[in-house]
Amino acid sequence: MQKIKNVFGFTGLLAVVVLTVSLSNVESQEMDHSKMDMSESEMKNMDHSTMEMGADKMHDMKGMKDMGDMDMNMKNPDAMAIMKGKMIFQMSCFLCHGQKGEGDGPAARFIGPYSHPRPNKFTTGIFKFRSTESGDLPMLKDLMRTIREGIPGYMPSFRNMGEAGIKSVAMYIAKEFIQEDLPTETTIKYVxxxxxxxxxxxxxxxxxxxxxxxxxxxCHGDDGKAGRMDLRDERKIMIHPVDLTRRETFGNGISHEDIYRTIMTGLDGTPMPGYNDSFAGKEDSAWDLVHYILSLQGR
Structure with missing residues (x-):
């Protein structure tokens, strides 16, 4: 028993010694904050240049501010709309159409270089979906319709942007890529x-x-099921005619009015011509053709 007490006594004494030494070390290692105080002259002499970020590592704030050198008057509502359109385009549309509207965005690669339809190359001025004559530029409302409705199987609808957002994107495409005044009316008669x-x-x-x-x-086959398979578009890419029996293949819309418009205007950049001249003065016959096409779908 005495031996055990001696062991505990020695152990306790050793613990006291260790604790005392530790506390002493902590006190000796306390920071002398007075040495951290910097005089006013020392602060003035600091090399602040070493604290600055290199220009090559900074974001191009000027480019973000003026939205791409479009020389806009901030008090002009159209200029503001175009600025908004550019922001939307660069967040969404460029993925397929590319930053310069060349139809070469990163997502376009997944479609395949020889597949039709390709994302439109806006800078060519060729637009399939219009309410204007063959060879003419689309009206602003035509661009808006395509953005709003999309293209079944290829381009999603962007109607969730709202009409103001849709118009802004259309205005930006017209100014930045087409760079011509769009027509405000069409010579095609819509009955x-x-x-x-x-x-x-x-x-x-x-x-x-x-x-x-x-x-x-x-082209479409006697039964409307797209019989011809050797056609090509303006990029020399093979193109299949629309299967008139399947509404999901109609890129320009499936309503009565959409089909009428497509017959009259044609699809620029494809072998499908416009038949406005053929039906001039006998638009009732154009509607007869629309009704026959609808009947092929069981409508």
Missing amino acids: QHVGPYIYSLQSVERGARIYKSMQCGE
């Missing part, structure tokens, strides 16, 4: 789908005869 132009069995029968006489089957 409303009312009165004598309403769908009927007789209209479908007349449309079937027109389909045959105008040789639409040369």
Whole structure:
């Protein structure tokens, strides 16, 4: 028992000694904050240049501020809209269409270099989806419609941007890439789908005869199922005619009015011509053809 007490006593004494030494070391290592005080003259003589970020590592704040040298008047509502359109374009549209509107965005690579349709190359001035004559530029509302509706299977709808956002993007595309004044009206006559132009069995029968006489089957097939497979677009990429029996293949819309517009204007950049001249003065026949096409879909 005495031996055990001696052991505990020695251990306790040793612990006291270690604790005392540790506290002494802590006190000796306390920082002398007085030595950290810097005189005013020393602060003035500091080399602040070593604290500055190199210009090559800084963001181009000027470019962000003026949004790309578009020489805008900030009090001009159109200029503000175009600025907004550029911001939206650079966040979303460039992925397919590219920063310069050349149709070569990073996402375009997944479509394949020889697949149709490719993202549009805005700088060529060739637009498939228009309400204007073949060879003419689209109107602003045409660009807006494509942005709003998208292209089934290829381009999503951006209607969630709202009409103001959609218009801003269309205005930016027109100013930055097309760089020409867009037409504000069209010479194509659009007859409303009312009165004598309403769908009927007789209209479908007349449309079937027109389909045959105008040789639409040369490309779309006698049954409308896109029989021809050797056509190419303006980029020499193979293109398949629309299967008229499947509405999901209609890139320019599937409503009665959309089909009427496509027949009249054609699809620039593709072998599909416009037939406005053919139907001039007999627009009722154009509606007959529309009704026949709809009948191929069981509508």
